[in-house]
Amino acid sequence: MLDTAPAVHARPAPAPGAGAERMAWLDGLRAVAVLLVVYAHLSRYLFRGVRGFTGEWLHAGTAGVMLFFLVSGYIIPASLERHGSIRSFWVSRIARLLPLYLVVTVLALCLAAFGLVPMDRDLVAHPATAALAHLTMLPHLLGVPLVTPVFWTLTYEMAFYLLVSALFALRLHRGGGAVAVLLAAVSVAAVPLAPALLPATPVTVAVALGLAAGLPAVASGRRWAVAVGALLLAAIAVTLLAANQDPAHVWDGLLIVAVMFVGTTIHRAQHGQTGWWRAGAVAAAVGAALIITWYAQLDALGAPTATYRTRAIVTLLVFGGLFALGLLARDGRTPRPLAWLGRISYSVYLVHFVLLQLLSPVLTPLGDRLPVLAEVPVALGYLGLLLGISWLTHRFVEVPGQRLGRRGARWMTARWGSDSAATAR
Template sequence: MTTPGEDQQTKSNPPTRTVRPNLPGPRGGSPGAGAPVVPALQRRPRLPALDGLRLICALAVAGYHYGVSWRLDGIHPPAHFVPHAGHVLIYGFLGVEVFFLISGFVICMSGWGRSPRDFLASRAGRLYPAFWACVLLTAAVVTVLPVTLGVPVSGQPSVTDVAVNLTMLPDLLNVPMVDTVYWTLWVELRFYLFFACLTWTGLTYRRTATFCTAWLVAAVVVPAHSQSLLTDIVMPQWAPYFIAGVTMYLMHRHRPTAWLCALVVACWLLSLQSVHVRVLDVHPGFPVPTWPAPVIITIAYVVLIAIALGATDRLTWRWLTTAGALTYPFYLLHQRIGYSIIRNVHAHTGWPAAPLILGAVVLLLGVSWLVHRFVERPLMPALGSLLRGRRARAA
């Protein structure tokens, strides 16, 4: 998931973050309506705090899956195994919302100054190599260590299922997902297509802000006046997070304006309404208060605004970069493989949930590093260059 599949940002110091030289620098001057496009392969600024926030979100989602959304023995509710942590871990599913918020910011940052072809090539290069590796690893593990009772996902995927999953479109093609966490990727892909259309027009402050405004209005109006197809395109449940992230990047690149602030506030209000409904739909077997969810989402908005306005520019710890690199493969690997490991080890040893959960997290972070080091790093630039074609390679 930005989701967890955001760009690997490149590091630069705050004074040199401006990438369009005839526009005013970040947090100063008036937003420009147009400017020459910078070369597509120019290095992008890096915000290490975003990397750390993404890993926190991935660990939160894993905590929800491991500690709340399944049963260790298929009989007792999750709270029986994590009686004190379960009431906190239940809110970990909100990491998905924060992923989408971060994705809007990072995709706008990585797409600025790129042509549609370069943008889509960079997205494919970023998402697919690690995804292919994780689909195959997950299919192999759940075939060798199947889990078939008391979890949201079960059974062994067929060869056809695996092949279709490798396209990243099983949801669209109505094929069972190898791991149900892939549903967020279909949401991300629709956002990428939206943004690719925007890059085709040429990214400027005014065009991007207008795009965000129009999408937000559609997210409010469409659910009440349209059929499911248009609703699927507009994504009213998730649109406020992407729109808010894009808007915050405009604040970061230029400066806060009344227009941008109004957009963020409107997105925040819609997010609070949406997340309230999300909590009501969660039924873990124990009471779940709704009030922590809007608090968590509000904190996420505040943190990302702080990052956008430069409050975290001094955070340059190298481990944050590593954290960001692990997030995407860890998110893709953690659920079904984690279920299989925890459940099978418990069945053979009787070990309690807490050390099994911790061990699964540590193990899968290690596997995620291997996927990043030996799959993403060599294949990501190669696939991106291949999709850009000769013109991009010559550049």
């Protein structure tokens, strides 16, 4: 999902000049992605007439999250391979994502306790299962309702990390393009997948135990343990993706992960590790699979109209085209406001929906009564508040978490030695 700042990826800060601008283009893409997602959710309250028109031709939210997934697929595996340490990778991932994730979770639960935002009753009925599922960051694939709906993308990010770690530990990490094509082929042949075949509580406990065993194993530096842990992590990810998709993603759940591996393949082509013809073929295969499955979903819903079919193509072209434009323009100068927004985009993404729910008693009647032009200052007020809160959470939650992760990784290496030899080719 939704990774944001360059520090996320546990690499040194880029030097001034071309390197800094190279990272800025990724931040620019994240900024565009989060703006698309915020528009998709804000337009449920404001600009509903505009949404009625744009929604006929573009799935803004889908385009935004798919762009996020492409960016993550492009940079995350490359960071792991560059540093060669699964241990450091996971420490940095957890330190980067978990602090804000927990803060937003606690905030949403507190607001729900006072009746200020809605909360799924199953979370209250099964608090232990809900807590454990959210700690794994895989609740959307464990049949557990989400504390806040935007967490679903983090579940697919986590599944991707598990697969990437397993491939790296087994020295198969150059095969991301093949994985993408395989997922695309299975998706077209099997959709819709049967949703949530596994009971929530037993599978949550089993997955938590599997992660508790598999992650230390792949980070141990002992070759036999790394191999066993990698197989366990891969088994967890594949089982959940194949047998426990949420009903909302039985059509495209496998393709979400395939899109991330497309980003990985493009990175390899850019750095001469594979041919551009191969990267193009992988991207074309996954893109075609998306259109086929989206069309099949429209048929199943009884809505195979020309407009909706066109919308599927436009959505694909928007997020794919934006990524391509960013890649082509990566040596140019990204506008500073866009780069800044990209750096705090993880905070914006996690905070914006809870803030919308909290403000819905105000936004809903305003959206009902105000003309479109009068809604503009209301939207700007919401965005100003959102960006202010997001800057604070980035500055005082995300950044300290990143620093703690870097210190923790250095301490582990100093105490136990590097684990890179176990995965070196």
